[in-house]
Amino acid sequence: MADPWDVATARPDDRSAVERAVAAAWRIDSARIIATLARTTGDFGLAEDLAQDALLDALRQWPGDGVPRNPAAWLTAVAKRKAIDGWRRQQRRDDRMAEIAVELERAGEGAADAPPWDPEAIDDDVLRLVFIACHPVLSREARIAMTLRVVGGLSSEQIAHAFLVPTATVQQRIVRAKKTLKAANVPFEVPPYVELTDRLGSVLGVLYLIFNEGHAASSGSDWMRPELGLEAIRLSRVLAALLPREPEVHGLLALMELTAARFPARVDAQGDPVLLADQDRRRWDRGRIQRGQHALTRADAIGRGRGPYGIQAAIAQCHAIAADFEDTDWDRIVMLYETLGRVAPSPIVQLNRAAAVTMASGPAAALELIDEIAASGALSSYHLLPATRGELLLRLGRTQEARVEFAAAAALSTNDRERALLEAKAAGD
Amino acid sequence: MKYMLIMRATDEAVEASQEVPFEQIIEAMGKYNESMMKAGVLLAGEGLSDASEGFVVDFSTDEALVTDGPYGETKELFNGFWILEVASRDEAAEWAKRAPLGRGSFLEVRRVTGPEDFPADNEWIEKEAGWREEQAQRGQD
Structure with missing residues (x-):
């Protein structure tokens, strides 16, 4: 189906005050609206379509009629009426339809401020929404698009802008994802306990991918797209409230807060990247460091040990509390990387461990790794x-060999600014 | 971006709130706080005790003066705040509109500045160096 925001307006700058208010209300309420509709209709894909249809109605009607006092109740009621109309056309008159019809009548009599969802069930329903958006039958790109749109309440246009792809590409990913979920008969449920760890791993992985896309843009000319990183943090907070007893949710949140604390110092006035060693630590966000440390404490307090995100958060914490680069507890960081390498072996972890070994034991030991x-x-x-x-060779005084490495690195880099930096080093600047 | 929602109440609001059972106010505020916490936007929030327990430090004379405050003349009292982290001004406005406040109450919404609002240190050093050069040249003229 068409994207409601595209129908309403070609460019976000053209949006009227009412449209911007609709967008803000949508960001706040859409996950709960879609989750409620999925529960009442029993069909996630249909729920998403109905909610988007109701949003389209709102964008048409609210500029003239004004924003209703309870936008979520308005959107949900309109979506449910659309569900009934659809079922009538299909000549489907079952219990579910009768139930919703009665509910709609009752809602008309209810308090104007009452939320349109069951307060006892809504948290579970939103959690179901998170798990379905990150379902393993979906591709990585589809999981990201679904999470940002369905859970985050972003428009396809906003997602497309953040990932530097055409809006139509995001819309296709959403349409295809809904078809895939339907074809695979994926139920709208929180995974059973035995599957929870794996399925939660997929959710955390998606959130971390979104964060990293904002934190070190993998393509294009922008070094960072912080909005995406901040949205990943917000969604992690949402998840931490839904699953307070899962240490890795807090671990991931801690890792993101502690990493994002360095955002203000990561680029210089010209927009060029500044390496950790050269960052002005006075520009680090102290509030974020505090929240990150608090999240890590919460993860540890659960008493089930640290997973890969918790360990990485602990490494980020070592940096966050160090007065300067040299003063950092590098021995502890090397130890944490060794632990991480055992829990989640990967060559990237080895590479980072080598960088820490440089600081703890010198470049020769690191070069061996x-x-x-x-x-x-x-x-x-x-x-x-x-x-x-290249950096290690440079420190060992092997300048010519270092330049060859920098040139090789420049050829492999996909980020324009980073490539420029590496080319300059290859030229001996 | 971060926004501070600053609660300001007039005498009218204070009078109106006295007609509502205290438990009801607490419950409404609790639900509002919970909704922002669950949405991942609430960073901090505090309520302030009665102004009679507070005081004002007045800087209008050479020496800062501690007084009981010009509360008698003040029409609106600052009595609590929230700090939210949201993606846009519109979202801050939407959250503010949902606060369980009544007639005579105001929410002042202000953006909280961050490190990005201040120029990098080296830039100031550069600027200062530029000014010094300028001054030195003027001195030679």
Whole structure:
């Protein structure tokens, strides 16, 4: 179906005050509206369509009629009426339809301020929504698009803008994702306990991908797209409220807050990246560091140990509390990377461990680790492997070899600004 | 971006609130706070005790003066705040509109500044260096 925002207006700048108010209300309420509709209709894809249809009505009617006092109740009632109309056309008159019809009548008599959802069930319903948006039958791109649109309340246009793809691409991903979920008969449910850890892993993975896309844009000319990172943090807070007893949810939130604390210092006045060692730590966001440490404490207090996100958060914490780069507790960071390598082995972790070893034990020891990774053939197309090797060679006084590595790294980098930085190093600047 | 929602109540609001059972006010505020917490936007929030327990520090004379405050003349009293982290001004406005406040109450909504509002240190050093140069040249003229 058409994207309501596109029908209403071609460019976001053209939006009227009412349209902007609709968008804000939608951001706040849409997940709960869609979750409620999915519960009442028993069909997630239909629920999403109905909610988008109701939004389209709102964008047409509210500029003339004014914003209703309870936007969520208005949108939900309109969507439910649309469901009944659809079922009537299909000549389907079952119990579900009768139930919704009675509900709609009752809602008309109810208090104007009452939320249109069951306060006892809504948290579970939103959680079901999160799990369905990140379902393993969906591709990585589809999970990201579904999460941002259905749980985050962003428009396809906003998602497209954030990921530098055409709006039509995002719309296709959503349409296809809904078809895939329908074809696979995916139920609208919180996964049973035995599957929970795996399924939660998929949800956390999606949130972290969104965060990283904002934190180090993998393509294009912008070094960072902080809005996306901040949305990932907000969604992690939503999840932490829904699953307060899952340590890795708090661990991921801690990792994001502690990493985002450095955002203000990560680029200079010209928009060029500033490395951790050179960052002005006075610009780090103290509030975020505090919230990150608090989240890590909450994760630890559950008493089930730290998972990969919790360990990475602990590493980020070491940086956050260090007065400067040299003063950082590098031995502890090396130890944390070793733990991380055992819990979640990956060549990227080895690479980061090598960087920490440089600081703890010097470049020669780190170069040995880097050469091990290179010999294994892993990360052969990852620009940070030659970039790190280059830095180490430079510190060992092997300038010519270092330049060759920087040139190799520049050729592999997909971020314009980063490539420029590496090319300059290859030229010996 | 961060916004501060500053609660301001007039005498009218105070009178109106006295007609509502205290439990009812607490419940409405609790639900409002919970909704913002669950939406992942609430960073902080506090209520302030009665103004009679407070005081004012007045800087209009050379020496700062601690007084009981010009509360008698003040039409609106600052009595609580929330700090929200949202993606836009419109979202801050939408959350503010949902506060369980009645006639005579106002919410002043202000953006909270962050490190991005202030220029990088080195830029100031550069600027200062520029000014010094300028001054030195003027001195030679």
